[in-house]
Amino acid sequence: MNPFATRMHANNWIVPVSVLSMVLGFMVMTASITDKTRASRLGLLGAAQAGRVASGTLDLQNEFLKISEEVKSLRAENDRLQKAIGDRTQATKVLNEGIQQAKAFAGLTDLQGPGVKVTLTDSHRTPIGTIQGNDSIIHDVDVLRVTNELFASGAEAIDVNGHRVVSTTSFRCVGPVIHVDGVPVASPVIIRAIGDPAAMEGGLNLPLGVLAEIRQTDPAMVQIEQVKDMRIAAYGGSTERKFAKVPHS
Numbered sequence: 549m550n551p552f553a554t555r556m557h558a559n560n561w562i563v564p565v566s567v568l569s570m571v572l573g574f575m576v577m578t579a580s581i582t583d584k585t586r587a588s589r590l591g592l593l594g595a596a597q598a599g600r601v602a603s604g605t606l607d608l609q610n611e612f613l614k615i616s617e618e619v620k621s622l623r624a625e626n627d628r629l630q631k632a633i634g635d636r637t638q639a640t641k642v643l644n645e646g647i648q649q650a651k652a653f654a655g656l657t658d659l660q661g662p663g664v665k666v667t668l669t670d671s672h673r674t675p676i677g678t679i680q681g682n683d684s685i686i687h688d689v690d691v692l693r694v695t696n697e698l699f700a701s702g703a704e705a706i707d708v709n710g711h712r713v714v715s716t717t718s719f720r721c722v723g724p725v726i727h728v729d730g731v732p733v734a735s736p737v738i739i740r741a742i743g744d745p746a747a748m749e750g751g752l753n754l755p756l757g758v759l760a761e762i763r764q765t766d767p768a769m770v771q772i773e774q775v776k777d778m779r780i781a782a783y784g785g786s787t788e789r790k791f792a793k794v795p796h797s
Contacts, residue, residue: 663742665778695741708728718730753772
């Protein structure tokens with residue numbers, strides 16, 4: 549037996565496999581499409597086919613570029629809107645805080661906090677109708693002076709028998725009855741104020757002050773109490789103005 553013939557027979561698959569590998573590599577290489585080979589590949593096609601392929605490729609590229617630009621534009625618009633929403637939220641917050649402060653200053657919102665409670669009561673010592681008896685009655689001027697003293701001592705909200713005191717509040721006597729904004733208020737007159745309790749009580753108890761004069765008639769006509777927490781309701785009357793208007797400039 550020829551040993552060389554046996555060896556050649558055992559390795560006779562190498563040649564066909566090598567040839568197939570070369571052919572497959574050539575096919576892969578020729579099938580790959582790059583920017584450099586695209587033009588040459590189109591030359592191998594017919595005129596009609598080359599036109600359709602070239603036109604389709606160009607259309608896809610243009611469509612991709614167009615969509616990409618739209619995406620960039622939409623992203624930029626989204627960023628702008630998010631920033632605007634953020635700015636508007638902050639502006640709305642600041643505006644709302646200003647409105648709430650203005651409403652509180654005008655007495656148009658409930659307020660809560662520490663304060664004092666002042667109770668003014670008609671005296672029972674002197675009969676009503678005498679000269680001395682006139683001083684034994686709580687008058688509108690007494691209520692007005694007490695509220696003024698409270699505001700001067702730092703009161704931030706005041707009510708009189710549940711009626712919120714605002715810039716237009718009026719106090720006047722109609723016979724023996726005090727009217728607050730036209731509403732009759734009977735004795736005892738309870739004046740509540742939110743603020744620093746010690747400061748307001750000190751202001752009311754000043755020597756020769758408003759309460760000192762009332763106490764000269766009867767100390768029982770005045771009672772002051774510090775309150776840790778109270779709630780004063782908003783002004784419940786009309787806020788309509790018929791003649792006064794905000795100027796345009």
